[in-house]
Amino acid sequence: MLAPSTSAAGVRDNPPVTAAGSGRARLGWVVPALLPAINLALALLLSAVVVLLIGESPTRALWLLASGAFGNAEAIGYTLYYATNFIFTGLAVAVAFHGGLFNIGAEGQAYIGGLVVALLCLGAGGWPAVLVMVAATVAAAAGGAAWAFVPAWLQAKRGSHVVITTIMFNFIASAVMTHLLVNVLIKPGQQSPETREFAPSAWMPQLHDLARSIGWEIGRSPVNLSLILALAMGGLVWLYLWHTRWGYELRALGHNETAAIYGGIQPARTVIVALSISGALAGLMSLNEVMGVQHRLLLNFPGGAGYVGIAVALMGRNHPVGIVIAAVLFGALYQGGSELSFDMPKLTRDLVVVIQGLIILVCGALEHALRAPLDSLFRRPARASAGS
């Protein structure tokens, strides 16, 4: 039995083409566009209650959040740097969702991807920078895919539920990485569990440096070339899902397993391919953190980005365009949230985690609760016109 994500996967692929007539079709885009906005508003409203409970002004908090995220070039850079992580993990979760699979393991897959990247970068002392970048991209994807492959294989061949196995694999990854960083990879003569710094040729170029080299000054921020890679991956995922046979098979499987098998699709192979791609996307997230910003392997560097990916995928309705928009939104929440806690000492940036959880709740779990009334709201005029 696959993860019963009738809600999550089915969302985008339910084009409201019904017998109700042209009026319905014309308004078909309204619900998909309006629903995320209403979801966000609802989640923010619930968070406002929390802010009120603490005794601060929600409107001022929202203003501080927004200006902290978009107030100047530097802030925007930080927002985009966080967004880069969330694009990767959001795409990872979304690819799995399309097959009716719920990959909770993006966190662990990114972690293992980072391990492989770090090992490569530590060993690539004298390599040319371009070669390191290409090799690291392959390595990150391979590491993440490998960590997703085992749960995928177990789901496809042994019937073990991917939700539980990916959760377990997150814990196993965390244990393995702590062991490696504390006992093996740690820089000698140092207390904190992290590797030594990579040689500068193994750093992902940051965008402000690239911009300066063509004579264009932008604010200093950690946003780096992986943002471009993330956007490119969005395009590739779009091609994969809607313009390849593999993507078609995956979506067919997600809609109706019985029909897909009847149509000659092999569920086992499709599941393994999709989850491996999902893991590879999650693994790529480590390029941004490990190669782009920290330039070393740190304990727990994914920092929950794998879980944010769930919120991003749900809010972006599992479509790359939606995911990029949602990822920027969450990047803004993370960046604005840390600024917010400076100006409002009573609030911690954990408020962002609350908003994130509430968004998953209203976008994902309570999706039907909002969708039905909204659908009927926009269906009624169409029915009337069809009747007349």
Place this chain on the structure above:
Amino acid sequence: MSDSGLLLALLAAATARGATPLVLAALGGLFAERSGIVDIGLEGKMLASAFAAAATAAVTGSAWAGLAAGIAAAVVVGLVHGFACITHHGNQVVSGMALNITISGLTVVLGYAWFHEGGQTPLLGPGARFAPIELPGVSALGAIPGLGLIYREVLSGHNLLVYIAAVAVPAVAWIVYRTRFGLRLRAVGESPGAVDTAGISVSAVRYRALAVSGVLCGLSGAYLSIAHNASFIRDMSAGKGYLALAALIFGQWRPAPTLAACLLFAFADVVQARLQGTPLPLVGVVPVQIIQAIPYVLTVLLLAGFVGRAVAPRAIGVPYLKER
């Protein structure tokens, strides 16, 4: 002899203390999952209860008020899960994850704002937490060699919630296998359509199951913050809810084997804490992190059918739609 006997007794007592939150949460999960609702939210319910219990106990100075608040918080979280999954047929895994994430943030935000101790709650005094209970006649019976040692070191000297957990296992087994509610619970998890045909509300049974799950998770969370420890610390459940879920699966959704799995996982943790840096015969020093990963690896192996076979309730994860 008496030295190694004492060591074994201390290990057993530590295992009992470590297993208590797992047992309570796993039994809670048993109700939810046997009714057909995936309960990833064990972690969140534990954490919510731990925070509510510690905050209330800190303010009122009463451990019982703390316990009541902890249970209430966990039940509310369970009912929100029910509202999303039962009433609105939402995805149960998504809802559970959402609640876990929301609560992991909310407990810190509220704790930070209310107590100004960086997300912790104030340290609790003796009256505000459940103290160890000395069983009657320990001083007299403890002198008996062998059995006296077990009575004195293993059975006596735990707090109330440890004993509640011990009683809860047979109680849950009795409810699930011997009562009308238990029969309906299992039926709803296997074949909700048949239960509906018999004129019993599937939703009502599932809501009740989630409420019971909330009560047990509430006990589990309260154990963490006002019995085993003396304050709430951020992310204090630290994956114990997921570990309880793993124990539930490992115990094949049955009370007694689930207890065995919890004891096994807790024992691995105790051994890991004891063994730090001590070389073992044949393998040398085993890194603690590798021992910590054992429960998760075992669960994966079980799910894959390499160690026994885990057969989940048939209707688990599927929202029940009365009309098509």
